[in-house]
Amino acid sequence: MSKKTNSVKNPAPADFSWAKDSGFTPPLKKKGATAYKSLAPAASRVGDLKLLLEEFLSTLISTVEASAGIVRISPPPHGQAPQIISSVGFPAELLEVENLISVNCVSFCKPATKRGIYSTNIGICKTRQDCRYVGCQIQSIIAAPLENPRSSENQIGMLTLFFDTPQEPTEHISKTLQSFTKLLGAIVEHNRLNSEAKRVELIAERQSIANEIHDSLAQTLVYTRMRTSLLLESLRAGNELMSAKYAHDIDDALEISQKTVRELITDFRCAMDPSGLLRALQILTEQFCLRNNIELEYINRVAHLELPLEYEIQVYHIVQEALANIATHSGATHARLIVDLTSGYYVITVKDNGSGGCTFTPVEGHYGMMIMRERAQRIGGEIKLESSKGFGTHLQLYFPIPGSDWRAVNE
DSSP states (O other): OOOOOEEEOOSOOTTOOOOOOOOOOOGGGGSOHHHHHHHHHHHHOOOHHHHHHHHHHHHHHHHHTOSEEEEEEOOSSTTSOOEEEEEESOOHHHHHHHTTOOGGGGGGSBOOOTTOOEEEEHHHHTTSTTOTTTTSSOOEEEEEEEEETTEEEEEEEEEEEEESSOOOOOHHHHHHHHHHHHHHHHHHHHHHHHHHHHHHHHHHHHHHHHHHHHHTHHHHHHHHHHHHHHHHHHHHHTOHHHHHHHHHHHHHHHHHHHHHHHHHHHHHSOOOOTTOHHHHHHHHHHHHHHHSSOEEEEEEOOSOOOOOHHHHHHHHHHHHHHHHHIIIIIOOSEEEEEEEEETTEEEEEEEEOSOOOOOOOOOTTOOHHHHHHHHHHHTTOEEEEEEOTTSOEEEEEEEEOOOTTHHHHHO
């Protein structure tokens, strides 16, 4: 089964289809094996939540004598297939395929028991020609949903155990699995709420800073007003030389202030949603489609995205700018926004099927490609732009996973 996507649609030609994604080539491949080794620690780093889930999963596997286990959680936007966030003991050759399976795949299992436990015998499943387990050691599967502790009807993921021998959900296994799913569900939800609370605090702090920066404009305005008075006096006296000087001073002060304050206020007074970057991008997608006759498809392939607020702000503004260019200049009927994690890099892709040939040349009131690249550089990333006439525009932002100490630095 393929991964689900989330589309927000406006009326547009229905006969359009995207070619296969061009993918992402990590810059390390251009720098030799040494660069790969230097990236390895960042690529293998996992968040605190992931480490905690692995510890619990290992304990559960040992307790019920399973051979492997997987925890999936549902990433925003709603409606997308739950994706693997933690796995222990699972065959490497099947892990990538397993990540493509929807939680609804348990539909071929035995009906859920009263405890909400699903089970299946892989021997039966092997009669299916497309079964992904053919030829492997796995003989049976037992799964249970992760529920939101605040709402038992809200399923936030799935815990799946794999056995090398035929296995039924005994009383011991069922009770143990139930206990662990409640605990894991509580951990996932607590982590989400905790991250949201911290993000709210940081946004409020940045709003306060933005207000202070805004107030500091008073000094520039006082200077400008003084120069204006001197300019008027020079004009009354007919002193053209001094009049020109004061006019030039006023123009310089206003230009510097405008550029500096515009960027600072934009950074601090962000439109970030407290739920995080993924939710903010979802809202941005919905707003884009309400304002434009362009079908925009939002595809998220990251199960759990936790970044410093500075990263979220820069990514948000880059995507916002890219979408603004599509709406204004592309002439496109379809566009895509893709969030992915591969080879130790977060990759954000914005593409359209427009006329192409776009260079993001700055115009009045428009930041342009230069500002977008500067934003990417602030988070250690880069932007790659491909735009050919008749073939649309493909913009790709990529940046490495933040170092393991970013929480200590930002909290």
